[in-house]
Amino acid sequence: ADVEFDRVEKETSVEFHYENGPFTLVPAGDNKINLVWLDDHEVLQKVANMPAADFAQELGKKSHHLFGHAKPLTKAFVFPLSNLAVPVVGKDGAFLIGEAAHAFPPIGAQGLNLGLRDVEDYVAAIDGLVPGFSATDARNASKKYDDLRQGDLKRTGGFVDGLFRSLITEMLPAQGVRLGGVWALKSLSPLRKFAFQFGMGR
Ligand SMILES: Cc1cc2nc3c(=O)[nH]c(=O)nc-3n(C[C@H](O)[C@H](O)[C@H](O)COP(=O)(O)OP(=O)(O)OC[C@H]3O[C@@H](n4cnc5c(N)ncnc54)[C@H](O)[C@@H]3O)c2cc1C
Structure with missing residues:
Protein backbone atom coordinates (compact mmCIF):
# COMPACT_ATOMS: atom_id res chain seq x y z
CA ALA A 1 0.00 0.00 0.00
CA ASP A 2 1.00 3.64 -0.42
CA VAL A 3 0.45 5.76 2.67
CA GLU A 4 0.90 9.40 3.59
CA PHE A 5 2.02 10.37 7.09
CA ASP A 6 2.24 13.81 8.69
CA ARG A 7 6.03 13.48 8.57
CA VAL A 8 8.51 10.83 7.45
CA GLU A 9 12.23 10.15 7.53
CA LYS A 10 13.45 11.57 4.21
CA GLU A 11 15.42 9.15 2.01
CA THR A 12 15.58 6.61 4.83
CA SER A 13 13.68 3.36 5.20
CA VAL A 14 12.44 2.70 8.73
CA GLU A 15 12.09 -0.94 9.77
CA PHE A 16 10.26 -2.15 12.85
CA HIS A 17 11.10 -5.77 13.58
CA TYR A 18 8.26 -7.93 14.84
CA GLU A 19 8.10 -11.64 15.58
CA ASN A 20 6.59 -12.50 12.18
CA GLY A 21 8.79 -10.17 10.15
CA PRO A 22 9.62 -6.54 9.44
CA PHE A 23 7.16 -3.66 9.10
CA THR A 24 8.94 -1.21 6.82
CA LEU A 25 8.18 2.32 5.66
CA VAL A 26 10.02 3.05 2.41
CA PRO A 27 10.20 6.77 1.55
CA ALA A 28 8.38 7.58 -1.71
CA GLY A 29 8.70 11.37 -2.01
CA ASP A 30 7.09 14.16 0.07
CA ASN A 31 5.45 12.54 3.08
CA LYS A 32 4.52 9.39 1.20
CA ILE A 33 5.81 5.92 1.95
CA ASN A 34 5.47 2.47 0.39
CA LEU A 35 4.49 -0.03 3.02
CA VAL A 36 6.26 -3.41 3.26
CA TRP A 37 4.63 -5.42 6.03
CA LEU A 38 5.52 -9.09 6.43
CA ASP A 39 3.20 -11.09 8.65
CA ASP A 40 0.91 -14.11 8.79
CA HIS A 41 -1.34 -14.28 5.75
CA GLU A 42 -4.54 -14.14 7.85
CA VAL A 43 -3.36 -11.03 9.71
CA LEU A 44 -2.55 -9.23 6.46
CA GLN A 45 -5.79 -10.27 4.75
CA LYS A 46 -7.75 -8.94 7.69
CA VAL A 47 -5.88 -5.64 7.68
CA ALA A 48 -6.09 -5.26 3.90
CA ASN A 49 -9.88 -5.62 4.02
CA MET A 50 -10.40 -3.12 6.85
CA PRO A 51 -12.09 0.24 6.25
CA ALA A 52 -9.45 2.94 5.59
CA ALA A 53 -9.87 4.54 9.05
CA ASP A 54 -9.20 1.23 10.86
CA PHE A 55 -6.28 0.48 8.53
CA ALA A 56 -4.83 3.92 9.36
CA GLN A 57 -5.10 3.15 13.08
CA GLU A 58 -3.28 -0.17 12.63
CA LEU A 59 -0.50 1.61 10.73
CA GLY A 60 -0.17 4.15 13.53
CA LYS A 61 0.05 1.38 16.12
CA LYS A 62 2.63 -0.66 14.17
CA SER A 63 4.81 2.44 13.65
CA HIS A 64 4.54 3.44 17.32
CA HIS A 65 2.77 6.69 16.32
CA LEU A 66 6.17 8.18 15.48
CA PHE A 67 5.08 9.81 12.21
CA GLY A 68 1.72 11.36 13.07
CA HIS A 69 -1.53 10.58 11.32
CA ALA A 70 -1.49 7.83 8.64
CA LYS A 71 -3.60 8.30 5.52
CA PRO A 72 -3.83 5.27 3.19
CA LEU A 73 -3.54 6.47 -0.43
CA THR A 74 -4.19 3.15 -2.14
CA LYS A 75 -5.83 -0.13 -1.40
CA ALA A 76 -3.52 -2.61 0.32
CA PHE A 77 -2.49 -5.70 -1.63
CA VAL A 78 -1.18 -8.93 -0.14
CA PHE A 79 1.46 -10.94 -1.99
CA PRO A 80 2.80 -14.32 -0.89
CA LEU A 81 6.57 -14.21 -0.33
CA SER A 82 8.46 -15.90 -3.10
CA ASN A 83 12.01 -16.43 -4.25
CA MET A 171 11.30 -23.34 14.44
CA LEU A 172 12.06 -21.15 17.42
CA PRO A 173 15.88 -21.49 17.06
CA ALA A 174 15.74 -19.99 13.53
CA GLN A 175 13.61 -17.09 14.74
CA GLY A 176 15.98 -16.66 17.69
CA VAL A 177 18.98 -16.44 15.37
CA ARG A 178 17.24 -13.77 13.27
CA LEU A 179 16.18 -11.70 16.29
CA GLY A 180 19.63 -12.17 17.86
CA GLY A 181 21.16 -10.99 14.57
CA VAL A 182 19.02 -7.85 14.54
CA TRP A 183 19.96 -7.17 18.16
CA ALA A 184 23.67 -7.70 17.40
CA LEU A 185 23.49 -5.35 14.39
CA LYS A 186 21.92 -2.68 16.57
CA SER A 187 24.44 -3.09 19.39
CA LEU A 188 27.74 -3.76 17.64
CA SER A 189 28.99 -0.96 15.43
CA PRO A 190 31.75 -2.95 13.57
CA LEU A 191 29.22 -5.68 12.75
CA ARG A 192 26.78 -3.05 11.52
CA LYS A 193 29.48 -1.52 9.26
CA PHE A 194 30.31 -4.98 7.91
CA ALA A 195 26.62 -5.66 7.23
CA PHE A 196 26.28 -2.37 5.33
CA GLN A 197 29.33 -3.19 3.24
CA PHE A 198 27.98 -6.68 2.57
CA GLY A 199 24.63 -5.16 1.59
CA MET A 200 26.38 -2.89 -0.88
CA GLY A 201 28.29 -5.87 -2.29
CA ARG A 202 31.66 -4.64 -1.06
C1 LIG B 1 8.05 -3.63 -1.79
C2 LIG B 1 9.46 -3.76 -2.31
C3 LIG B 1 10.52 -3.17 -1.63
C4 LIG B 1 11.82 -3.28 -2.12
N1 LIG B 1 12.84 -2.69 -1.44
C5 LIG B 1 14.10 -2.78 -1.91
C6 LIG B 1 15.19 -2.16 -1.21
O1 LIG B 1 15.00 -1.50 -0.18
N2 LIG B 1 16.44 -2.29 -1.73
C7 LIG B 1 16.69 -2.99 -2.86
O2 LIG B 1 17.86 -3.09 -3.27
N3 LIG B 1 15.66 -3.58 -3.55
C8 LIG B 1 14.39 -3.48 -3.11
N4 LIG B 1 13.36 -4.07 -3.78
C9 LIG B 1 13.64 -4.82 -5.01
C10 LIG B 1 13.74 -3.92 -6.24
O3 LIG B 1 12.60 -3.09 -6.33
C11 LIG B 1 13.84 -4.81 -7.47
O4 LIG B 1 14.87 -5.75 -7.28
C12 LIG B 1 14.18 -3.98 -8.71
O5 LIG B 1 13.20 -3.00 -8.93
C13 LIG B 1 14.26 -4.91 -9.91
O6 LIG B 1 14.60 -4.13 -11.03
P1 LIG B 1 14.36 -4.67 -12.47
O7 LIG B 1 14.70 -3.55 -13.39
O8 LIG B 1 15.03 -5.97 -12.65
O9 LIG B 1 12.80 -5.01 -12.54
P2 LIG B 1 11.55 -4.03 -12.43
O10 LIG B 1 11.86 -2.86 -11.56
O11 LIG B 1 10.39 -4.91 -12.07
O12 LIG B 1 11.40 -3.49 -13.91
C14 LIG B 1 10.86 -4.29 -14.93
C15 LIG B 1 10.12 -3.36 -15.88
O13 LIG B 1 9.75 -4.09 -17.03
C16 LIG B 1 8.42 -3.74 -17.35
N5 LIG B 1 7.85 -4.87 -18.10
C17 LIG B 1 7.44 -6.06 -17.62
N6 LIG B 1 7.00 -6.85 -18.63
C18 LIG B 1 7.14 -6.14 -19.77
C19 LIG B 1 6.87 -6.40 -21.13
N7 LIG B 1 6.39 -7.56 -21.52
N8 LIG B 1 7.15 -5.43 -22.02
C20 LIG B 1 7.68 -4.24 -21.62
N9 LIG B 1 7.96 -3.93 -20.34
C21 LIG B 1 7.69 -4.86 -19.42
C22 LIG B 1 7.73 -3.50 -16.02
O14 LIG B 1 6.59 -2.68 -16.16
C23 LIG B 1 8.85 -2.78 -15.25
O15 LIG B 1 8.84 -1.40 -15.47
C24 LIG B 1 12.05 -3.99 -3.31
C25 LIG B 1 10.97 -4.58 -4.00
C26 LIG B 1 9.70 -4.47 -3.50
C27 LIG B 1 8.55 -5.11 -4.26
Missing part, protein backbone atom coordinates in the same frame (compact mmCIF):
# COMPACT_ATOMS: atom_id res chain seq x y z
CA LEU A 84 13.48 -16.96 -7.71
CA ALA A 85 17.03 -17.88 -8.65
CA VAL A 86 18.55 -19.32 -11.82
CA PRO A 87 21.76 -21.37 -11.97
CA VAL A 88 23.14 -19.67 -15.10
CA VAL A 89 22.79 -15.94 -15.89
CA GLY A 90 24.89 -15.70 -19.04
CA LYS A 91 25.03 -18.17 -21.92
CA ASP A 92 25.05 -18.28 -25.74
CA GLY A 93 25.05 -14.49 -26.02
CA ALA A 94 22.11 -14.04 -23.61
CA PHE A 95 22.45 -12.08 -20.36
CA LEU A 96 19.95 -12.20 -17.49
CA ILE A 97 20.01 -8.97 -15.51
CA GLY A 98 17.96 -7.75 -12.52
CA GLU A 99 14.78 -9.60 -11.72
CA ALA A 100 15.16 -11.73 -14.84
CA ALA A 101 17.98 -13.39 -12.90
CA HIS A 102 16.85 -13.15 -9.28
CA ALA A 103 13.67 -12.13 -7.50
CA PHE A 104 13.74 -11.84 -3.74
CA PRO A 105 11.10 -11.24 -1.13
CA PRO A 106 11.51 -7.61 0.03
CA ILE A 107 13.59 -8.45 3.10
CA GLY A 108 17.23 -7.57 3.43
CA ALA A 109 16.76 -4.81 0.80
CA GLN A 110 19.00 -6.50 -1.76
CA GLY A 111 17.09 -6.79 -5.06
CA LEU A 112 17.93 -3.44 -6.61
CA ASN A 113 21.47 -3.42 -5.18
CA LEU A 114 22.13 -6.80 -6.75
CA GLY A 115 20.58 -5.66 -10.06
CA LEU A 116 22.92 -2.64 -10.14
CA ARG A 117 25.89 -4.94 -9.63
CA ASP A 118 24.58 -7.11 -12.51
CA VAL A 119 24.75 -4.02 -14.71
CA GLU A 120 28.28 -3.25 -13.50
CA ASP A 121 29.47 -6.75 -14.44
CA TYR A 122 27.52 -6.71 -17.71
CA VAL A 123 29.34 -3.53 -18.72
CA ALA A 124 32.67 -5.16 -17.82
CA ALA A 125 31.75 -8.32 -19.76
CA ILE A 126 30.87 -6.51 -23.01
CA ASP A 127 33.78 -4.12 -22.74
CA GLY A 128 35.78 -4.38 -25.96
CA LEU A 129 32.89 -5.65 -28.11
CA VAL A 130 32.59 -3.46 -31.18
CA PRO A 131 29.72 -3.30 -33.70
CA GLY A 132 29.92 -6.29 -36.02
CA PHE A 133 31.13 -8.65 -33.27
CA SER A 134 30.87 -12.36 -34.00
CA ALA A 135 28.62 -14.98 -32.41
CA THR A 136 31.71 -16.38 -30.67
CA ASP A 137 32.46 -12.94 -29.19
CA ALA A 138 28.88 -12.77 -27.89
CA ARG A 139 29.12 -16.26 -26.41
CA ASN A 140 32.41 -15.41 -24.72
CA ALA A 141 31.02 -12.16 -23.31
CA SER A 142 27.95 -13.89 -21.85
CA LYS A 143 30.17 -16.60 -20.35
CA LYS A 144 32.40 -13.91 -18.84
CA TYR A 145 29.29 -12.22 -17.40
CA ASP A 146 28.16 -15.52 -15.86
CA ASP A 147 31.60 -16.09 -14.31
CA LEU A 148 31.68 -12.57 -12.88
CA ARG A 149 28.20 -12.86 -11.34
CA GLN A 150 28.19 -16.34 -9.79
CA GLY A 151 29.94 -15.52 -6.47
CA ASP A 152 27.83 -12.46 -5.67
CA LEU A 153 24.58 -14.16 -6.69
CA LYS A 154 25.28 -17.16 -4.47
CA ARG A 155 26.39 -15.00 -1.51
CA THR A 156 23.55 -12.52 -1.65
CA GLY A 157 20.96 -15.14 -2.66
CA GLY A 158 22.03 -17.35 0.25
CA PHE A 159 21.81 -14.44 2.68
CA VAL A 160 18.29 -13.43 1.61
CA ASP A 161 17.18 -17.05 1.44
CA GLY A 162 18.37 -17.57 5.03
CA LEU A 163 16.40 -14.53 6.20
CA PHE A 164 13.36 -15.71 4.23
CA ARG A 165 13.48 -19.19 5.75
CA SER A 166 13.85 -17.80 9.25
CA LEU A 167 10.59 -15.94 8.67
CA ILE A 168 8.56 -18.84 7.35
CA THR A 169 9.89 -21.50 9.67
CA GLU A 170 7.99 -22.44 12.80
Whole structure:
Protein backbone atom coordinates (compact mmCIF):
# COMPACT_ATOMS: atom_id res chain seq x y z
CA ALA A 1 0.00 0.00 0.00
CA ASP A 2 1.00 3.64 -0.42
CA VAL A 3 0.45 5.76 2.67
CA GLU A 4 0.90 9.40 3.59
CA PHE A 5 2.02 10.37 7.09
CA ASP A 6 2.24 13.81 8.69
CA ARG A 7 6.03 13.48 8.57
CA VAL A 8 8.51 10.83 7.45
CA GLU A 9 12.23 10.15 7.53
CA LYS A 10 13.45 11.57 4.21
CA GLU A 11 15.42 9.15 2.01
CA THR A 12 15.58 6.61 4.83
CA SER A 13 13.68 3.36 5.20
CA VAL A 14 12.44 2.70 8.73
CA GLU A 15 12.09 -0.94 9.77
CA PHE A 16 10.26 -2.15 12.85
CA HIS A 17 11.10 -5.77 13.58
CA TYR A 18 8.26 -7.93 14.84
CA GLU A 19 8.10 -11.64 15.58
CA ASN A 20 6.59 -12.50 12.18
CA GLY A 21 8.79 -10.17 10.15
CA PRO A 22 9.62 -6.54 9.44
CA PHE A 23 7.16 -3.66 9.10
CA THR A 24 8.94 -1.21 6.82
CA LEU A 25 8.18 2.32 5.66
CA VAL A 26 10.02 3.05 2.41
CA PRO A 27 10.20 6.77 1.55
CA ALA A 28 8.38 7.58 -1.71
CA GLY A 29 8.70 11.37 -2.01
CA ASP A 30 7.09 14.16 0.07
CA ASN A 31 5.45 12.54 3.08
CA LYS A 32 4.52 9.39 1.20
CA ILE A 33 5.81 5.92 1.95
CA ASN A 34 5.47 2.47 0.39
CA LEU A 35 4.49 -0.03 3.02
CA VAL A 36 6.26 -3.41 3.26
CA TRP A 37 4.63 -5.42 6.03
CA LEU A 38 5.52 -9.09 6.43
CA ASP A 39 3.20 -11.09 8.65
CA ASP A 40 0.91 -14.11 8.79
CA HIS A 41 -1.34 -14.28 5.75
CA GLU A 42 -4.54 -14.14 7.85
CA VAL A 43 -3.36 -11.03 9.71
CA LEU A 44 -2.55 -9.23 6.46
CA GLN A 45 -5.79 -10.27 4.75
CA LYS A 46 -7.75 -8.94 7.69
CA VAL A 47 -5.88 -5.64 7.68
CA ALA A 48 -6.09 -5.26 3.90
CA ASN A 49 -9.88 -5.62 4.02
CA MET A 50 -10.40 -3.12 6.85
CA PRO A 51 -12.09 0.24 6.25
CA ALA A 52 -9.45 2.94 5.59
CA ALA A 53 -9.87 4.54 9.05
CA ASP A 54 -9.20 1.23 10.86
CA PHE A 55 -6.28 0.48 8.53
CA ALA A 56 -4.83 3.92 9.36
CA GLN A 57 -5.10 3.15 13.08
CA GLU A 58 -3.28 -0.17 12.63
CA LEU A 59 -0.50 1.61 10.73
CA GLY A 60 -0.17 4.15 13.53
CA LYS A 61 0.05 1.38 16.12
CA LYS A 62 2.63 -0.66 14.17
CA SER A 63 4.81 2.44 13.65
CA HIS A 64 4.54 3.44 17.32
CA HIS A 65 2.77 6.69 16.32
CA LEU A 66 6.17 8.18 15.48
CA PHE A 67 5.08 9.81 12.21
CA GLY A 68 1.72 11.36 13.07
CA HIS A 69 -1.53 10.58 11.32
CA ALA A 70 -1.49 7.83 8.64
CA LYS A 71 -3.60 8.30 5.52
CA PRO A 72 -3.83 5.27 3.19
CA LEU A 73 -3.54 6.47 -0.43
CA THR A 74 -4.19 3.15 -2.14
CA LYS A 75 -5.83 -0.13 -1.40
CA ALA A 76 -3.52 -2.61 0.32
CA PHE A 77 -2.49 -5.70 -1.63
CA VAL A 78 -1.18 -8.93 -0.14
CA PHE A 79 1.46 -10.94 -1.99
CA PRO A 80 2.80 -14.32 -0.89
CA LEU A 81 6.57 -14.21 -0.33
CA SER A 82 8.46 -15.90 -3.10
CA ASN A 83 12.01 -16.43 -4.25
CA LEU A 84 13.48 -16.96 -7.71
CA ALA A 85 17.03 -17.88 -8.65
CA VAL A 86 18.55 -19.32 -11.82
CA PRO A 87 21.76 -21.37 -11.97
CA VAL A 88 23.14 -19.67 -15.10
CA VAL A 89 22.79 -15.94 -15.89
CA GLY A 90 24.89 -15.70 -19.04
CA LYS A 91 25.03 -18.17 -21.92
CA ASP A 92 25.05 -18.28 -25.74
CA GLY A 93 25.05 -14.49 -26.02
CA ALA A 94 22.11 -14.04 -23.61
CA PHE A 95 22.45 -12.08 -20.36
CA LEU A 96 19.95 -12.20 -17.49
CA ILE A 97 20.01 -8.97 -15.51
CA GLY A 98 17.96 -7.75 -12.52
CA GLU A 99 14.78 -9.60 -11.72
CA ALA A 100 15.16 -11.73 -14.84
CA ALA A 101 17.98 -13.39 -12.90
CA HIS A 102 16.85 -13.15 -9.28
CA ALA A 103 13.67 -12.13 -7.50
CA PHE A 104 13.74 -11.84 -3.74
CA PRO A 105 11.10 -11.24 -1.13
CA PRO A 106 11.51 -7.61 0.03
CA ILE A 107 13.59 -8.45 3.10
CA GLY A 108 17.23 -7.57 3.43
CA ALA A 109 16.76 -4.81 0.80
CA GLN A 110 19.00 -6.50 -1.76
CA GLY A 111 17.09 -6.79 -5.06
CA LEU A 112 17.93 -3.44 -6.61
CA ASN A 113 21.47 -3.42 -5.18
CA LEU A 114 22.13 -6.80 -6.75
CA GLY A 115 20.58 -5.66 -10.06
CA LEU A 116 22.92 -2.64 -10.14
CA ARG A 117 25.89 -4.94 -9.63
CA ASP A 118 24.58 -7.11 -12.51
CA VAL A 119 24.75 -4.02 -14.71
CA GLU A 120 28.28 -3.25 -13.50
CA ASP A 121 29.47 -6.75 -14.44
CA TYR A 122 27.52 -6.71 -17.71
CA VAL A 123 29.34 -3.53 -18.72
CA ALA A 124 32.67 -5.16 -17.82
CA ALA A 125 31.75 -8.32 -19.76
CA ILE A 126 30.87 -6.51 -23.01
CA ASP A 127 33.78 -4.12 -22.74
CA GLY A 128 35.78 -4.38 -25.96
CA LEU A 129 32.89 -5.65 -28.11
CA VAL A 130 32.59 -3.46 -31.18
CA PRO A 131 29.72 -3.30 -33.70
CA GLY A 132 29.92 -6.29 -36.02
CA PHE A 133 31.13 -8.65 -33.27
CA SER A 134 30.87 -12.36 -34.00
CA ALA A 135 28.62 -14.98 -32.41
CA THR A 136 31.71 -16.38 -30.67
CA ASP A 137 32.46 -12.94 -29.19
CA ALA A 138 28.88 -12.77 -27.89
CA ARG A 139 29.12 -16.26 -26.41
CA ASN A 140 32.41 -15.41 -24.72
CA ALA A 141 31.02 -12.16 -23.31
CA SER A 142 27.95 -13.89 -21.85
CA LYS A 143 30.17 -16.60 -20.35
CA LYS A 144 32.40 -13.91 -18.84
CA TYR A 145 29.29 -12.22 -17.40
CA ASP A 146 28.16 -15.52 -15.86
CA ASP A 147 31.60 -16.09 -14.31
CA LEU A 148 31.68 -12.57 -12.88
CA ARG A 149 28.20 -12.86 -11.34
CA GLN A 150 28.19 -16.34 -9.79
CA GLY A 151 29.94 -15.52 -6.47
CA ASP A 152 27.83 -12.46 -5.67
CA LEU A 153 24.58 -14.16 -6.69
CA LYS A 154 25.28 -17.16 -4.47
CA ARG A 155 26.39 -15.00 -1.51
CA THR A 156 23.55 -12.52 -1.65
CA GLY A 157 20.96 -15.14 -2.66
CA GLY A 158 22.03 -17.35 0.25
CA PHE A 159 21.81 -14.44 2.68
CA VAL A 160 18.29 -13.43 1.61
CA ASP A 161 17.18 -17.05 1.44
CA GLY A 162 18.37 -17.57 5.03
CA LEU A 163 16.40 -14.53 6.20
CA PHE A 164 13.36 -15.71 4.23
CA ARG A 165 13.48 -19.19 5.75
CA SER A 166 13.85 -17.80 9.25
CA LEU A 167 10.59 -15.94 8.67
CA ILE A 168 8.56 -18.84 7.35
CA THR A 169 9.89 -21.50 9.67
CA GLU A 170 7.99 -22.44 12.80
CA MET A 171 11.30 -23.34 14.44
CA LEU A 172 12.06 -21.15 17.42
CA PRO A 173 15.88 -21.49 17.06
CA ALA A 174 15.74 -19.99 13.53
CA GLN A 175 13.61 -17.09 14.74
CA GLY A 176 15.98 -16.66 17.69
CA VAL A 177 18.98 -16.44 15.37
CA ARG A 178 17.24 -13.77 13.27
CA LEU A 179 16.18 -11.70 16.29
CA GLY A 180 19.63 -12.17 17.86
CA GLY A 181 21.16 -10.99 14.57
CA VAL A 182 19.02 -7.85 14.54
CA TRP A 183 19.96 -7.17 18.16
CA ALA A 184 23.67 -7.70 17.40
CA LEU A 185 23.49 -5.35 14.39
CA LYS A 186 21.92 -2.68 16.57
CA SER A 187 24.44 -3.09 19.39
CA LEU A 188 27.74 -3.76 17.64
CA SER A 189 28.99 -0.96 15.43
CA PRO A 190 31.75 -2.95 13.57
CA LEU A 191 29.22 -5.68 12.75
CA ARG A 192 26.78 -3.05 11.52
CA LYS A 193 29.48 -1.52 9.26
CA PHE A 194 30.31 -4.98 7.91
CA ALA A 195 26.62 -5.66 7.23
CA PHE A 196 26.28 -2.37 5.33
CA GLN A 197 29.33 -3.19 3.24
CA PHE A 198 27.98 -6.68 2.57
CA GLY A 199 24.63 -5.16 1.59
CA MET A 200 26.38 -2.89 -0.88
CA GLY A 201 28.29 -5.87 -2.29
CA ARG A 202 31.66 -4.64 -1.06
C1 LIG B 1 8.05 -3.63 -1.79
C2 LIG B 1 9.46 -3.76 -2.31
C3 LIG B 1 10.52 -3.17 -1.63
C4 LIG B 1 11.82 -3.28 -2.12
N1 LIG B 1 12.84 -2.69 -1.44
C5 LIG B 1 14.10 -2.78 -1.91
C6 LIG B 1 15.19 -2.16 -1.21
O1 LIG B 1 15.00 -1.50 -0.18
N2 LIG B 1 16.44 -2.29 -1.73
C7 LIG B 1 16.69 -2.99 -2.86
O2 LIG B 1 17.86 -3.09 -3.27
N3 LIG B 1 15.66 -3.58 -3.55
C8 LIG B 1 14.39 -3.48 -3.11
N4 LIG B 1 13.36 -4.07 -3.78
C9 LIG B 1 13.64 -4.82 -5.01
C10 LIG B 1 13.74 -3.92 -6.24
O3 LIG B 1 12.60 -3.09 -6.33
C11 LIG B 1 13.84 -4.81 -7.47
O4 LIG B 1 14.87 -5.75 -7.28
C12 LIG B 1 14.18 -3.98 -8.71
O5 LIG B 1 13.20 -3.00 -8.93
C13 LIG B 1 14.26 -4.91 -9.91
O6 LIG B 1 14.60 -4.13 -11.03
P1 LIG B 1 14.36 -4.67 -12.47
O7 LIG B 1 14.70 -3.55 -13.39
O8 LIG B 1 15.03 -5.97 -12.65
O9 LIG B 1 12.80 -5.01 -12.54
P2 LIG B 1 11.55 -4.03 -12.43
O10 LIG B 1 11.86 -2.86 -11.56
O11 LIG B 1 10.39 -4.91 -12.07
O12 LIG B 1 11.40 -3.49 -13.91
C14 LIG B 1 10.86 -4.29 -14.93
C15 LIG B 1 10.12 -3.36 -15.88
O13 LIG B 1 9.75 -4.09 -17.03
C16 LIG B 1 8.42 -3.74 -17.35
N5 LIG B 1 7.85 -4.87 -18.10
C17 LIG B 1 7.44 -6.06 -17.62
N6 LIG B 1 7.00 -6.85 -18.63
C18 LIG B 1 7.14 -6.14 -19.77
C19 LIG B 1 6.87 -6.40 -21.13
N7 LIG B 1 6.39 -7.56 -21.52
N8 LIG B 1 7.15 -5.43 -22.02
C20 LIG B 1 7.68 -4.24 -21.62
N9 LIG B 1 7.96 -3.93 -20.34
C21 LIG B 1 7.69 -4.86 -19.42
C22 LIG B 1 7.73 -3.50 -16.02
O14 LIG B 1 6.59 -2.68 -16.16
C23 LIG B 1 8.85 -2.78 -15.25
O15 LIG B 1 8.84 -1.40 -15.47
C24 LIG B 1 12.05 -3.99 -3.31
C25 LIG B 1 10.97 -4.58 -4.00
C26 LIG B 1 9.70 -4.47 -3.50
C27 LIG B 1 8.55 -5.11 -4.26
